[in-house]
Structures are given as C-alpha cells and as structure tokens.
Amino acid sequence: xxxxxxxxxxxxxxxxxxxxxxxxxxxxxxxxxxxxxxxxxxxxxxxxxxxxxxxxxxxxxxxxxxxxxxxxxxxxxxxxxxxxxxxxxxxxxxxxxxxxxxxxxxxxxxxxxxxxxxxxxxxxxxxxxxxxxxxxxxxxxxxxxxxxxxxxxxxxxxxxxxxxxxxxxxxxxxxxxxxxxxxxxxxxxxxxxxxxxxxxxxxxxxxxxxxxxxxxxxxxxxxxxxxxxxxxxxxxxxxxxxxxxxxxxxxxxxxx
Amino acid sequence: xxxxxxxxxxxxxxxxxxxxxxxxxxxxxxxxxxxxxxxxxxxxxxxxxxxxxxxxxxxxxxxxxxxxxxxxxxxxxxxxxxxxxxxxxxxxxxxxxxxxxxxxxxxxxxxxxxxxxxxxxxxxxxxxxxxxxxxxxxxxxxxxxxxxxxxxxxxxxxxxxxxxxxxxxxxxxxxxxxxxxxxxxxxxxxxxxxxxxxxxxxxxxxxxxxxxxxxxxxxxxxxxxxxxxxxxxxxxxxxxxxxxxxxxxxxxxxxxxxxxxxxxxxxxxxxxxxxxxxxxx
Numbered sequence: 001x002x003x004x005x006x007x008x009x010x011x012x013x014x015x016x017x018x019x020x021x022x023x024x025x026x027x028x029x030x031x032x033x034x035x036x037x038x039x040x041x042x043x044x045x046x047x048x049x050x051x052x053x054x055x056x057x058x059x060x061x062x063x064x065x066x067x068x069x070x071x072x073x074x075x076x077x078x079x080x081x082x083x084x085x086x087x088x089x090x091x092x093x094x095x096x097x098x099x100x101x102x103x104x105x106x107x108x109x110x111x112x113x114x115x116x117x118x119x120x121x122x123x124x125x126x127x128x129x130x131x132x133x134x135x136x137x138x139x140x141x142x143x144x145x146x147x148x149x150x151x152x153x154x155x156x157x158x159x160x161x162x163x164x165x166x167x168x169x170x171x172x173x174x175x176x177x178x179x180x181x182x183x184x185x186x187x188x189x190x191x192x193x194x195x196x197x198x199x200x201x202x203x204x205x206x207x208x209x210x211x212x213x214x215x216x217x218x219x220x221x222x223x224x225x226x227x228x229x230x231x232x233x234x235x236x237x238x239x240x241x242x243x244x245x246x247x248x249x250x251x252x253x254x255x256x
Numbered sequence: 257x258x259x260x261x262x263x264x265x266x267x268x269x270x271x272x273x274x275x276x277x278x279x280x281x282x283x284x285x286x287x288x289x290x291x292x293x294x295x296x297x298x299x300x301x302x303x304x305x306x307x308x309x310x311x312x313x314x315x316x317x318x319x320x321x322x323x324x325x326x327x328x329x330x331x332x333x334x335x336x337x338x339x340x341x342x343x344x345x346x347x348x349x350x351x352x353x354x355x356x357x358x359x360x361x362x363x364x365x366x367x368x369x370x371x372x373x374x375x376x377x378x379x380x381x382x383x384x385x386x387x388x389x390x391x392x393x394x395x396x397x398x399x400x401x402x403x404x405x406x407x408x409x410x411x412x413x414x415x416x417x418x419x420x421x422x423x424x425x426x427x428x429x430x431x432x433x434x435x436x437x438x439x440x441x442x443x444x445x446x447x448x449x450x451x452x453x454x455x456x457x458x459x460x461x462x463x464x465x466x467x468x469x470x471x472x473x474x475x476x477x478x479x480x481x482x483x484x485x486x487x488x489x490x491x492x493x494x495x496x497x498x499x500x501x502x503x504x505x506x507x508x509x510x511x512x513x514x515x516x517x518x519x520x521x522x523x524x525x526x527x528x529x530x531x532x533x534x535x536x537x
Contacts, residue, residue, distance in 0.1 A: 001264035008267045008274075015278055022292055024300065025391045219302060221406040223295075246302040248295035252288060 021256060023128055032127040033118060034111050039103075046105030049112075116172035116207045117230045121243040123168045124161075125228060132164045133214070133226060134245065134253040141224055141247055146214045165214060169230075173210040174200035176233065195235045207232035222249040294398065301399025304392055312376070312447075313337050317403060320441045331451040333376050333459065335444035341517050343404030353513040360404075365397040374509055376447065376459045419520055425485035428524040436529020439522055448510065452533050458500045461510060468534035484527050489515050 037045040047056050075088050082089055104110075113119060124132045133141075140157040149166030152158045174185035176198075183200035185208045190196040200206040210232035219225040229242040247253070306315065312334030314320050322332035336342075341349040346360055356363050369381035369390075380386040381393050388396075404410050422428065440446060445464075450457030452465045471480035475494055478486075486493040491510035497503060518526070 001260040001267070004264040004267035004271065007271050011271050011274055015274065022289070022296065025389075027389060220298075220402050221408065223298060223302065223402070225302075244303065244306065246299040248299050250291040250295035251299060252292035252295070255292075 019255065021129070022252075030127075033114055033122050034108065034126075036108055036111075037106060042106035043099050043102035044106065046102040046107075046110070049105055049110065113203060113205065116203065116205050116210075117232070117239075117241045119203075120168045120172050120212070120230060121228055124165060125226070125243055125245045130256050131245075131253060132161050133228075134247055134251070135256060136161050137254055138224070138247060138249045138251075141216055141226075143216050143218060143224070146216070148212055148214075162214065165212070169210060169212055171202045172200075172206055173232070174198050174206040174208055176208050197235065207234075209233045219246060223247065297395050297398040298402045300392075301395035301397070301402075304388070304396050305399050308380070308388075309334070309396065317400065318442055319444050319447070320438070331446050331454075331457060332441050332444075333447045333450075335447050335511075336442055337400050338403040338409070339517075340409055341513060343401065344410035349513055349516045353511070353516070361397055361401055364400050365393050368396050368400075369393050374460060374505070419515065419518070419523075421489060421515060421520075425479075425481040425524075425527060428485075428520050428527070431521075431524030431526075431528030433525065433528040433532050435522075435525040436532070439518075439526050440529065443514070443517060443522075444511070453535070460499065460501070462496050462499055462504070464530065465533055465535060468531045471530065480531060481527050484530050485523065488518070488523065488526065 036042075044056075044061060047060065050056065051060075075085065077085055079085070114122070125134065136157045140155050142152065142155065142158060146152065146158070146162055148162060148169045150159075150162050152162065170182055173182055175182045176185050178184055183202070183206070185198040185206065186200065187195040188197050188199055188204070197204075198206050198208050207230065210230055212228065212230045215227040215229065217225045217227070224247045226245045226247055227242055228245075229240070231238065231240045233239075305313075305317075310317075311322060311324055311330070312319075312332060313336070314322050314332050314334075317336065317338030319332040319334055319336040322330050322334075324330045343360070347356065348360055350356075351360060351363055367377070368388075369379065369386070370384050371377045371379035371386075378386065380388045380396075382389060440452075446457075448459060448461035449464045450459060452463075455463050455465055457463070467484070468480070471483045474483050474496070483494065491508035491512055492506075495504050495506055495508055499505070
C-alpha cells in the first residue's frame with residue numbers, strides 16, 4: 001500500500017507540481033551574478049564570508065575533512081552513554097548549531113551585493129531563472145518605451161511587471177532632495193571626508209536621483225529586443241548603464 | 257489487512273491511469289519544450305550576434321548602418337546575412353552557387369566556426385582558435401537562420417525570379433547613382449573592396465575608388481559600363497592583376513551570384529554609381 005501511495009505521490013508531484021527549468025549550457029567563462037551553491041554546500045558558501053576565501057577554501061575545509069578522518073582515533077571510549085562522552089557530544093551539538101547558522105549565512109539572503117544598477121537588472125532580467133520582464137506574455141510585451149510603475153491600459157501583465165520595476169528601483173535608489181516616494185540619500189564618506197557613495201534604508205549602495213526606462217523594440221519577426229536603461233547621479237558625476245535581453249515568441253517563459 | 261490491499265490497488269491503478277493520460281499529452285509537451293529550447297537558442301544567438309558580429313554585418317544583418325565598439329559609424333565589411341539569396345529555400349541560391357551539398361544550417365555554422373580564409377571573416381569556434389564554444393556557434397546559427405523564417409523575407413510574395421540578363425548594359429534601365437552607396441553596402445561589396453573613399457580599406461578585392469576612370473582602360477574595345485556590368489555578373493570575365501594582398505586569385509574569389517541577387521535597376525544604379533568614383537587612386 002505504502003509503495004503504491006508513494007508512487008502515486010511522486011507521479012502526481014513530478015507531473016503537475018515540478019518542472020525542470022530550461023537553463024543555459026554551463027560555461028566556465030561565464031559566471032552568472034549571485035550564483036547559489038546547491039543546498040548541500042550552502043554551509044561552505046556561508047563560511048566564505050567569515051574569513052579570507054583562500055584560507056577557508058584551501059586550508060579550513062580540507063582541515064575539517066582531515067578532522068573527520070582522525071576523529072575515530074581521538075575518541076576511543078567504548079561506552080556510548082552521554083555521561084561518558086560529554087565533551088565529544090557537546091562539541092558535536094555545537095558543530096551542528098554552527099552548521100545550521102553556516103547554511104543560513106550561505107543562503108541567497110546574505111549574498112554579496114553588486115552595484116545597485118546591476119542589482120536592478122538582476123531582479124528584472126536575471127541571467128538564469130524566473131524573470132519579471134521575460135515572463136510577460138509575448139503578445140503583452142508591447143513595442144514602446146515604459147517607465148517604472150507606468151500603468152499600461154488594457155495590459156495588466158505588463159503593468160504588473162512595471163510595478164515590480166518601480167519597486168526594484170525604489171529599493172536601490174535614493175533622492176538627493178527629499179521625496180515622498182523614495183528614501184533620502186545618506187552620504188557615506190571615505191577616510192578623507194569626501195562622499196564615496198550613498199545609502200538608503202534598504203541598501204548601503206543606492207543610486208541617487210535614478211531614472212530608468214524599459215524599451216521594447218522589434219528585433220526579428222518573432223522576437224523582441226528588451227533594453228533596460230538606468231541613469232543616475234554618482235559622486236563622480238552622471239552615470240548611465242543598460243542591459244540587453246531578447247524575448248522569442250516560443251521561449252515559453254510564462255511556464256518558468 | 258484487506259483495506260490496505262484495496263487502497264494499494266486503487267493507488268496503483270490511479271498511477272497507471274495518470275501515466276497513460278500523461279503519455280497522451282507527452283508529444284505535445286515535448287514539442288512545446290523543443291520550441292522553447294529553439295526560441296532561447298535564438299535569443300542567446302542574438303546576444304552573441306550583437307556583441308560579436310553586428311560591427312561588420314550590421315545590427316539588422318543587412319550589412320548597413322555598422323557602428324564600431326565606441327558607437328562610431330563605420331563601413332560594413334561583412335556580407336549581408338538577413339538576405340533572401342542566403343536564407344530562402346533549401347538549398348538557397350547561395351548554396352546552389354557554391355555547390356554546397358549539406359544543409360543551410362551547416363553552411364552557416366561552418367562559416368561562423370571556421371571563418372572565410374582570404375577574407376576579413378575570422379574563425380569563431382574554439383576548434384579553429386576562436387573564442388566561441390560549439391553550442392554558441394549553434395546559437396548564432398539559430399539566430400541567423402531565424403531571419404529566414406520571416407514571411408516578408410522568404411514568403412511566396414518575396415521570392416524574386418532571377419533576371420534574364422541582356423548581353424549589353426545599354427539594355428538596362430536608366431541608372432541612378434544616388435542609390436549606389438546603399439546597394440554597395442547591402443550587397444556586401446565593401447566587405448572585399450572596402451570604402452571607396454578610403455584607399456587602404458580594401459581587404460581582398462581591388463579598391464574601387466577610381467573605377468570610374470580606369471574601367472574604360474581595362475580591356476581594349478570594351479566600354480567602362482560594359483566592363484563593370486560583366487565584372488559584376490561574371491567575376492571571372494576579367495581579373496585585374498593586383499589585389500591588396502598581392503596578385504588577384506584565379507579563379508576569382510568574388511561571389512558569383514549577383515545575377516541572382518540584383519534586379520536590372522539595381523545593376524544600372526550600381527554601374528552609374530561606380531562611374532562617379534573617380535577620386536581616390
């Protein structure tokens with residue numbers, strides 16, 4: 001009975017509740033932004049944030065592996081009672097707690113932030129995984145230039161994507177002059193007292209007075225070109241960046 | 257005990273029924289996934305094309321409006337790829353001209369991978385010393401071939417029959433030299449003959465900056481117009497001795513399919529344009 005029920009659960013789950021993502025071919029020359037280690041290695045990614053990466057990767061982790069090998073030769077007591085191996089089991093509990101925290105530290109929540117414009121691009125048009133912009137149905141991705149938060153009449157899918165565009169911009173921007181929609185810029189100064197960057201309530205690196213647009217243009221008869229453009233101020237002067245993506249009619253991002 | 261057997265039997269039968277229904281829809285699901293894969297190949301090919309190929313072939317693949325890395329306008333030195341004679345039909349006109357025995361996709365991917373020896377087209381595959389992986393060559397190929405899926409380029413209305421060329425240029429319509437620069441670019445002349453205003457820009461074929469003066473003197477008894485006309489239609493009709501990198505190759509490496517590509521008006525416009533090129537040596 002249990003075998004049949006488990007089979008039923010697996011078949012139903014794999015048919016209707018799981019879909020293998022169609023991702024890019026692996027290329028050692030291309031590292032997508034915010035790579036995430038598989039769940040069973042998240043602890044090691046957490047450790048990389050604790051100290052020098054070379055020390056952690058080449059000395060600490062191999063040393064830990066060696067420690068596991070020699071452990072049976074250190075703890076040689078025959079009794080398995082807790083009372084007889086208090087130190088060993090306490091260390092093991094501490095190690096388990098440390099591993100839990102390490103896994104948490106290695107989760108995407110504690111990733112290393114990139115520049116704010118790249119973070120916006122990553123949130124809307126990531127190199128891998130679900131994309132807010134690409135998952136708008138092909139027909140709804142109208143040709144034109146759109147601003148974050150713009151309401152496109154009769155097009156709820158594109159309007160929703162533009163709302164997410166606005167939210168992403170608000171998270172990574174600030175205003176040099178007070179504004180009711182975005183946080184005020186908080187200057188961060190270097191050792192010599194000059195402003196090196198600005199922060200807001202969400203992040204330590206925010207784009208001052210940022211403006212952005214989404215441009216959708218025809219590329220081929222069944223493909224559209226998508227450009228995200230961001231212009232902002234910086235301590236060094238105005239900066240402008242953009243990212244380019246394409247949306248083919250058959251690419252099926254709605255399923256992702 | 258019996259209830260467990262009943263539940264297990266029902267669950268087993270449900271699994272069988274569900275798998276049977278799933279099998280019915282599997283071909284459609286696989287088709288959609290295959291379409292999605294091909295669509296994403298085209299998208300990734302577009303990124304690679306704009307990063308690596310558009311500088312010479314143009315952003316629209318028509319060998320016009322080329323810009324360099326800094327965004328400055330430059331002469332397009334690549335052949336047009338968004339081009340009916342290359343992409344329409346299996347085999348297309350270009351494949352028939354060169355006697356290609358394999359598929360169109362193979363022709364494009366081989367050209368991208370191995371480049372074109374003797375021209376400015378470099379090798380792109382890592383197998384030939386280039387920067388791209390094999391799957392990236394496939395992606396660029398998918399992007400280029402996707403232009404051929406456009407009904408406006410390859411639909412029934414778009415197919416133009418090859419011209420039955422007259423023997424003499426005099427039977428062509430009146431030419432308009434003003435259309436010449438555009439035709440020169442879109443037909444890929446600049447790829448080998450360079451920019452007519454820049455004598456050092458020709459890479460493979462002779463520079464044409466002074467063709468308006470020298471055409472009449474090339475072959476005794478043949479007018480400048482007739483010389484140009486025959487040279488375009490049949491690149492082996494007359495082969496000049498000197499090319500930018502030494503003696504010109506015999507037989508000529510120039511494309512021999514312009515008789516299939518150009519209209520009579522295009523030909524007349526190009527001849528009129530070439531006759532105006534009298535400045536650079």
